[in-house]
Amino acid sequence: MQMPVQRRTTIKDVAEAAGVGVATVSRVLSGGSASAETREKVLAAAARLDYHPSALGRNLRQRRTGGVGLLVPDITDSFYARLADGVLSCARSYGEPVTIGVTGDDPERESEMIGTLIEQSMDRVIAVPSGDGDAWDPVLRAGVNVVFASRRAEPDVPDVPAVLADDRGGVRTAVEYLTGLGHRKIAFLARRGQSQRVAAFTGALKALGVPVEDELVVHARASRDSAYAAAAGLLQRRPDVTAVLTGGNILGEAAVLAARELDVRVPRDVSLIMFDDVPWAELCSPPLTVIAQPAQDIGYRAAELVLRQGRRPRTVMLPSELVVRASCGPRRPRQ
Amino acid sequence: MQMPVQRRTTIKDVAEAAGVGVATVSRVLSGGSASAETREKVLAAAARLDYHPSALGRNLRQRRTGGVGLLVPDITDSFYARLADGVLSCARSYGEPVTIGVTGDDPERESEMIGTLIEQSMDRVIAVPSGDGDAWDPVLRAGVNVVFASRRAEPDVPDVPAVLADDRGGVRTAVEYLTGLGHRKIAFLARRGQSQRVAAFTGALKALGVPVEDELVVHARASRDSAYAAAAGLLQRRPDVTAVLTGGNILGEAAVLAARELDVRVPRDVSLIMFDDVPWAELCSPPLTVIAQPAQDIGYRAAELVLRQGRRPRTVMLPSELVVRASCGPRRPRQ
DNA sequence: CATCTGCATGGAAACGATTCCATCATCCTT
DNA sequence: AAGGATGATGGAATCGTTTCCATGCAGATG
Structure with a gap:
């Protein structure tokens, strides 16, 4: 059973029903000047016909898409x-x-x-x-x-x-917090495109007089798999690392999983700070310390x-x- | 410094540049019939002018928005x-x-x-x-x-x-699993609009000969706050409940938090099954048993x-x- | 040779809105 | 009372495409 598709009511229909020109209808509907009487007639007609202006027509004329x-x-x-x-x-x-x-x-x-x-x-x-x-x-x-x-x-x-x-500020606070706890070998798990955060990271280390090792900045692609590989690789390759900062929640998730898999305890063996607070950070075991962002x-x-x-x-x-x-x-x- | 905004190149420009009519351009570009020679000319002109057809014009003419x-x-x-x-x-x-x-x-x-x-x-x-x-x-x-x-x-x-x-199947499996563990007082935390799942839930209980208590189906609105209130309320009001099934991951999250807050241990005191598998279900403590959905x-x-x-x-x-x-x-x- | 078929082609009419501009009525000023 | 200012109004152009239709040409068929 096919429902009959009805033709769309256009501004012309409204104009006809109200006994005025299309220009007047357009003006009334978009708040232009018109006499009270005409306005009345037009609005009544529009309501009666259940008229909805077509964004298509308007957009074409105005040479722009709304939205x-x-x-x-x-x-x-x-x-x-x-x-x-x-x-x-x-x-x-x-x-x-x-x-x-x-x-x-x-x-x-x-x-x-x-x-x-x-x-x-x-x-x-x-x-x-x-x-x-x-x-x-x-x-x-x-x-x-x-x-x-x-x-x-x-x-x-x-x-x-x-x-x-404020990535810079967030990273600085986090790094200060970690060094305050005695950590010196701090790694950063970054996603491609987070050069801003990486720069902030190395900058903060330098400011605190902690030697910067390029190898402790690890890059991953945007996928979960790549994130896991990067996290697991880091933890295995560098057993001297005692703290990890991750550049995003996907990487944080990967770090938690990798640590669990490799039997590295958080926070006993490594401390973990994740960029971005997500609802599950609190549910995680242990609950994660995070740099919250007002997404x-x-x-x-x-x-x-x-x-x-x-x-x-x-x-x-x-x-x-x-x-x-x-x-x-x-x-x-x-x- | 204001960048000069350039006028969009239209199909007319292309037609002119190629020395043909607009209709021909349109036909070539949308795969209609045309001689090899004309096609060549048109495509060359279009490429030379970096022509991109306007979705607006097309949509208006075809009385439909793509997308x-x-x-x-x-x-x-x-x-x-x-x-x-x-x-x-x-x-x-x-x-x-x-x-x-x-x-x-x-x-x-x-x-x-x-x-x-x-x-x-x-x-x-x-x-x-x-x-x-x-x-x-x-x-x-x-x-x-x-x-x-x-x-x-x-x-x-x-x-x-x-x-x-397949909600029905998922719920049935979950309920069978819980009753198999000996649970009889099973609650369902639902969001409004999940009547389908609720029906499946009561149906499954009936099929297994477990008495159905209407009070054990609790409804929450879509917000996190409402979910938490519902979960906490249930756990406090009904200490006889030993298993909870939640209708979605927001409700699951709320249930874990509420249980933790009220010092109800999972799974020692209550068993928990959540609808929908999410990445953090595995990171949660304890890792959550879920009804996975192919979202x-x-x-x-x-x-x-x-x-x-x-x-x-x-x-x-x-x-x-x-x-x-x-x-x-x-x-x-x-x- | 006349006619028919088939194809490529371009002009022009849509699509549904906004907006320019000319017209007309009204009212105010001098 | 004549002239000008003001405001409401509708016709028509416009936006950039697609598509209908008429035209013209080439080749096939009688």
């Missing part, structure tokens, strides 16, 4: 999910739809998605940039309003505002920046916070 | 995030953008988002329905291709296919259904699986 595009590396990662939630929540209050793309932190896929966005004439985009800043050139030239969230592109793209968490806020603020016209600051910095639970202890050599 | 709409209760919930990931991954292979809306499991918000979808002329929608099936009437009448994921609307909407996990698959299959034309089955049922870890033990009275 905002959002590009994140992985929607399955709690951090990006919360970020997306912030964007969605802000966009909702503006009545704007949000189109999401997953880049997998792959520059090529990112370019592909950017292409789609241009094709859609999206003129407002929030992105966690994965790759090459140069990929954003065509977008900017097309007049798209871009805001970066959670990190900048590299090489950096000037004129694009960014909403960031939802980052998304919300970025959306505000992209949706509200007006002066746009170059950078909005949001605070990170060290949340101490039970995954760190005093240094005890493992060997 | 698919996706409505989920909460993108922050790992289950829905994975479901969304499945949808995104399938849609990507079709080159279709995905627009996401969060309903918060609130029928009113759902209606609002449905309104937005219609306004956008989205003609393909995947939804985890929150409320009233009747809210979907206008959408269907507008000729939109809808597929439900993870659950059906109630009252059910005929003619809308659904991709579901990503559900999303992928739903997207396939909505994107691929052709015969659409009324229901696609995907298997659930009981993953036994360490959160269940033999019955030991708490009192």
Whole structure:
């Protein structure tokens, strides 16, 4: 049984029903000037016919698609999910739809998605940039309003505002905390694209007079498998390491699993601090000490920046916070 | 410094550059018939001008927006995030953008988002329905291709296919497992809208000859707070309960926290089974026994259904699986 | 040779909104 | 009372595509 598909009621129908011209209907509906009497008639007709303006017509005429595009590396990662939630929540209050793309932190896929966005004439985009800043050139030239969230592109793209968490501060606090507990051999498990955090890490070590070993900064790709391999590799290769800082919750998860698998006790054998507070950090055994990031806020603020016209600051910095639970202890050599 | 915004190159520009008519360009680019020579000229011109067709123009003409709409209760919930990931991954292979809306499991918000979808002329929608099936009437009448994921609307909407996990089977296996361990007072922590699972739960109990107590089915709203309140309330009010089944991972998280707070040991005092396997279930202390759901698959299959034309089955049922870890033990009275 | 078939082609009409501009009525000012 | 300012109004152009249809040409068929 096929339901008859009814033709969409257009502005023309409303105009006819109200006995006025289409221009008048458009004006009334978008808040232009009109006499009280006409306004009445038009609104009545629109309601009677259950008229909903077509975004398509409007967008074509205005040469822009309403709504905002959002590009994140992985929607399955709690951090990006919360970020997306912030964007969605802000966009909702503006009545704007949000189109999401997953880049997998792959520059090529990112370019592909950017292409789609241009094709859609999206003129407002929030992105966690994965790759090459140069990929954003065509977008900017097309007049798209871009805001970066959670990190900048590299090489950096000037004129694009960014909403960031205070990585530097978070890392410094964490490193100070660990050295305070006596740790000297501290490793950093990073994902590609976290050069900002890595820089903050080595900087903090230097500032505290702790020798920096390049080999203690380990890079993984964005997948769970790669994260696990990196974590397990580090723990096996360097039994002298007594503390690990992970650049994200996927890596933190991998570190916990790898430690458990290799029978390395947390925090007895190694202390662990994870970037990003997630609901399960508290449920974990032991509960994890984390550097909390305001993921939802980052998304919300970025959306505000992209949706509200007006002066746009170059950078909005949001605070990170060290949340101490039970995954760190005093240094005890493992060997 | 303001970058000059360049005018978009249109099909007309290409036609001019290639020395042919616009109709011909359109035909060549969308695979229509044309002589080899013309095709050559057109493609060369298009490439030279870096022409990207505007989705806006096409959509208006074809009276439909490409892409698919996706409505989920909460993108922050790992289950829905994975479901969304499945949808995104399938849609990507079709080159279709995905627009996401969060309903918060609130029928009113759902209606609002449905309104937005219609306004956008989205003609393909995947939804985890929150409320009233009747809210979907206008959408269907507008000729939109809808597929439900993870659950059906109630009252059910005929003619809308659904991709579901085998709740019934999962619940039955779990209940059999618990009764096998000697449990008789088994509670179900449900979220609103999980009547399907609740029915399966009471059904399974009946089939095993265990008396059903209505009071042991507790309902919570979609928020973390509400989930915690429900879990804590249950554990305090009914010290005779020795096993708890939770209808989702948020409720599972709440149950673990509440138990810990109230000094109820898992699995010594109560056994716990959670619906939906999440990465942290293994990291939890104790590791949780769960009913795993193929969230990503559900999303992928739903997207396939909505994107691929052709015969659409009324229901696609995907298997659930009981993953036994360490959160269940033999019955030991708490009192 | 006349006609028919088939194909490539381009002009023009949609699609549904916004917005420019010309028209007209009304009211105020001098 | 004439002129100008103001505000409401509707016709028509526009956005960038697809698609209908008429045209013209080439080759096949009677």
